[in-house]
Amino acid sequence: MKHLFAVNQKARMIEGIVIQKAQQAHAMMAPDPPFGCTTMFSPGWEVDSSGGTHGLCTPIERDLYDCYHTCYWPAQVPDALTNSPNWAKSCGAPVNDWASIDLVFP
Amino acid sequence: MKLAASLHRRFVVDDVSYVYATGSAAVLRLDDVSTSLLDAFAVEGGRNLAEWESDNADADDLVDRKATLDQMVAMGLVRPAGETAPPASKLPPMPFPLATLVLNVTNKCNLSCTYCYEYGEDRIADSTRADGTVKAPMMSAETACQSVDFLFESAAARRDVTITFFGGETLLNFGTIKAAVEHAEERARAEDKLVGFSLTTNATLLTDEVVDFLVSHRFGVNVSIDGDQKTHDRHRTFKSGRGSYEMIVPRIKGFIARNKAADGRPIGARVTLTAGMTGVCEIYAHLHGELGFDEVGFAPVTSAKENDYALSDENYWQILDEFAALAEDYVVAAAEDRPHGFSNLNDVLRELHQGINKAHPCGAGLGLLGVSTEGELGLCHRFVESGEHEVGNVATGLDEEKRREFLEAGHISTKVACHECFARPLCSGGCYHEAYVRYEDATKPNLHYCEWIRAWTDLGLRTYGRIMNANPGYMARFEDRRAAAVAAAHEPIENTAPAGTEPTL
Numbered sequence: 001m002k003h004l005f006a007v008n009q010k011a012r013m014i015e016g017i018v019i020q021k022a023q024q025a026h027a028m029m030a031p032d033p034p035f036g037c038t039t040m041f042s043p044g045w046e047v048d049s050s051g052g053t054h055g056l057c058t059p060i061e062r063d064l065y066d067c068y069h070t071c072y073w074p075a076q077v078p079d080a081l082t083n084s085p086n087w088a089k090s091c092g093a094p095v096n097d098w099a100s101i102d103l104v105f106p
Numbered sequence: 107m108k109l110a111a112s113l114h115r116r117f118v119v120d121d122v123s124y125v126y127a128t129g130s131a132a133v134l135r136l137d138d139v140s141t142s143l144l145d146a147f148a149v150e151g152g153r154n155l156a157e158w159e160s161d162n163a164d165a166d167d168l169v170d171r172k173a174t175l176d177q178m179v180a181m182g183l184v185r186p187a188g189e190t191a192p193p194a195s196k197l198p199p200m201p202f203p204l205a206t207l208v209l210n211v212t213n214k215c216n217l218s219c220t221y222c223y224e225y226g227e228d229r230i231a232d233s234t235r236a237d238g239t240v241k242a243p244m245m246s247a248e249t250a251c252q253s254v255d256f257l258f259e260s261a262a263a264r265r266d267v268t269i270t271f272f273g274g275e276t277l278l279n280f281g282t283i284k285a286a287v288e289h290a291e292e293r294a295r296a297e298d299k300l301v302g303f304s305l306t307t308n309a310t311l312l313t314d315e316v317v318d319f320l321v322s323h324r325f326g327v328n329v330s331i332d333g334d335q336k337t338h339d340r341h342r343t344f345k346s347g348r349g350s351y352e353m354i355v356p357r358i359k360g361f362i363a364r365n366k367a368a369d370g371r372p373i374g375a376r377v378t379l380t381a382g383m384t385g386v387c388e389i390y391a392h393l394h395g396e397l398g399f400d401e402v403g404f405a406p407v408t409s410a411k412e413n414d415y416a417l418s419d420e421n422y423w424q425i426l427d428e429f430a431a432l433a434e435d436y437v438v439a440a441a442e443d444r445p446h447g448f449s450n451l452n453d454v455l456r457e458l459h460q461g462i463n464k465a466h467p468c469g470a471g472l473g474l475l476g477v478s479t480e481g482e483l484g485l486c487h488r489f490v491e492s493g494e495h496e497v498g499n500v501a502t503g504l505d506e507e508k509r510r511e512f513l514e515a516g517h518i519s520t521k522v523a524c525h526e527c528f529a530r531p532l533c534s535g536g537c538y539h540e541a542y543v544r545y546e547d548a549t550k551p552n553l554h555y556c557e558w559i560r561a562w563t564d565l566g567l568r569t570y571g572r573i574m575n576a577n578p579g580y581m582a583r584f585e586d587r588r589a590a591a592v593a594a595a596h597e598p599i600e601n602t603a604p605a606g607t608e609p610t611l
Contacts, residue, residue, distance in 0.1 A: 003170065004134055009461055010460065083190075
C-alpha cells in the first residue's frame with residue numbers, strides 16, 4: 001500500500017489476505033469442497049434426485065429452494081444465509097405451502 | 107454510490123498520523139494523501155463517489171488515490187454510506203471448549219481487609235443451601251479433582267488448559283490445591299495436554315514448603331498487595347486491625363528470589379486502588395523497584411458509592427493521570443527495548459497490537475468458568491454461589507442452554523450504546539460482575555465508566571503510536587503467533603470476517 005500503512009497485526013493480516021487476494025484475478029469457480037449442479041444431482045438441474053427428468057425446473061415451486069440452498073443460481077429469492085434465515089420456515093413443501101412464504105422487503 | 111468514513115479514532119503522535127478503525131480493529135498510519143481521503147469521506151451522510159472522482163479528475167495521482175480508497179474500504183475505514191449493519195455475529199460453535207477453570211478453594215480468609223467484596227454489601231454469593239444450612243467453607247480434595255476431570259472433559263480437543271485457584275485466602279486450603287495439581291498433572295500426562303496453574307494469595311502463608319511447591323509446579327502467582335506499608339496497612343489488616351505488610355514482605359522477597367533462581371513464571375502484584383490511595387507511580391516504584399515484582403496490575407475497588415473507601419469520579423481521573431505518567435516511564439523502557447511491568451498497559455498494548463475485537467468483554471461463560479467450594483459452576487469466580495448465575499455443577503455437568511442464553515444476551519450486538527463507541531473492540535461493555543452490582547443485570551454495558559474507558563483506550567493508542575515510532579520491534583513480544591503465520595502465508599483462514607464487520611481474532 002502506497003499511502004496507507006498497516007501498523008498492527010490485524011491490519012497486516014487484512015492487507016495480506018484481503019487486499020492482495022483482491023488484486024489477483026480469479027476465474028469463477030466452484031468453492032472448495034466443490035458443490036453445485038455439476039457435482040451434485042439435485043431436483044431442478046440436469047436430472048432429478050431419482051435420475052430422471054420428472055422433477056426438473058418446472059414448475060417454479062420445485063426448484064425454489066435450489067436457488068439458495070445447494071447451488072449458486074442468480075434467482076430472486078431472499079438471502080437465507082444472513083438477512084432472512086427464516087423466510088421460508090412456514091413453507092415445508094413449496095408445492096403445497098407456497099402461499100405461506102413470508103414476504104421480504106429489502 | 108455514496109461512501110462514508112466508518113467509526114474510527116484518529117491520533118497524532120510526534121507528528122505521525124494514525125487511525126484506529128473500530129470495525130476491524132486495524133491500526134494504520136496515514137500520510138497526506140490518505141489523511142485527505144479520510145477527511146473527504148468523513149462527512150455527515152457520506153460523499154458521492156462519482157462526485158469525488160470528478161472533483162479529483164485533474165489530480166496527477168488519481169489512480170493512486172483510487173487505489174488507496176479501495177484499500178480503506180477493505181480495512182473497514184470507509185464503507186458504503188448507510189450500509190446495512192453486518193448481521194449480528196453468532197456465537198462460536200457450542201459447546202465452546204473450556205480453557206480455564208477458577209476453583210474457589212475456600213471462602214475463608216485470615217485477613218479482614220476492610221474493602222473486601224466477599225464480606226461487603228456488594229457480595230452476590232449466597233453461602234446458604236436451600237434448606238438453610240451453610241455451605242462448606244473449604245473445597246474438598248474430592249471436589250477439586252472432580253473439577254479437574256470436568257475441565258479436561260470440557261476442554262475437548264484443546265491442548266492447553268489452566269487451573270486457577272482463588273478464594274478467600276487460597277493457601278488456607280493448601281492440601282486441596284496439592285491434590286488438584288497432582289491429579290491434573292497425571293491427567294495431562296495421560297492425555298498429552300499441557301496444564302498450567304495460577305493462584306492469588308495475600309502472601310501470609312508463603313512458607314518454604316508452599317514456595318517450593320509453587321515454584322516447582324511453575325505457578326503464575328498474583329499477590330494482593332496495595333503499596334508501601336502505610337498504604338497497604340490502611341485496608342489489608344488482620345481481624346485485630348494490625349496491618350499485614352510487615353508479615354508478608356519478607357515472605358514475598360524470599361519467594362521472588364527463589365522463583366528468579368528457578369527461572370519461574372513472572373510474579374505479579376495486584377493492587378486495589380481506594381479513595382486516597384491513588385498514587386499509582388509511587389506504588390509501582392515500590393512494588394517493582396523495591397520488592398522486585400515482575401508485574402504490577404491496578405484495579406479499582408468494587409464498592410457501593412457510600413463506602414468511605416469508594417473511589418469518587420475525581421479519584422478515577424487522578425488514577426488516569428497517574429496511569430499516563432507511568433505510561434511515560436513505559437515508553438522510555440520500550441524505546442530501550444526493556445520490558446516494563448505495568449500490566450494494565452501491557453494488556454492494552456497486546457490487544458491493540460494483535461487487533462483484538464471482542465464480541466464479549468471477557469471469557470466468562472465462554473472459555474472460563476468458576477467453581478464454588480461445593481462444585482457449583484458460575485460464570486466466573488465472582489459469580490460462584492450466585493444462584494441466578496449458576497450454570498451447573500462439576501458433578502452433573504454444564505447447563506449448556508443457560509450458558510448459551512447468557513452469552514447471547516451478553517453479546518456486543520445487544521449492547522446498542524456501544525455501537526457508536528470507538529473503544530468497543532477492547533471494552534465490549536465491560537465487566538459482567540460490575541454491571542450486575544450496578545444495574546442488577548450482568549449483560550448490561552457499564553455506562554457509568556464509558557468516558558474513563560475511552561480516555562484510557564486513547565492513552566493506550568497514543569502510547570502504542572509512540573512505541574511504534576520509537577522502536578516497532580518491541581511489539582513483537584505481543585504478537586499472536588498463529589495469526590502471524592496466517593498473515594505471512596497469505597492463506598485465507600476459515601470464517602475470516604471481511605473488514606468492516608466483526609472479525610473474531
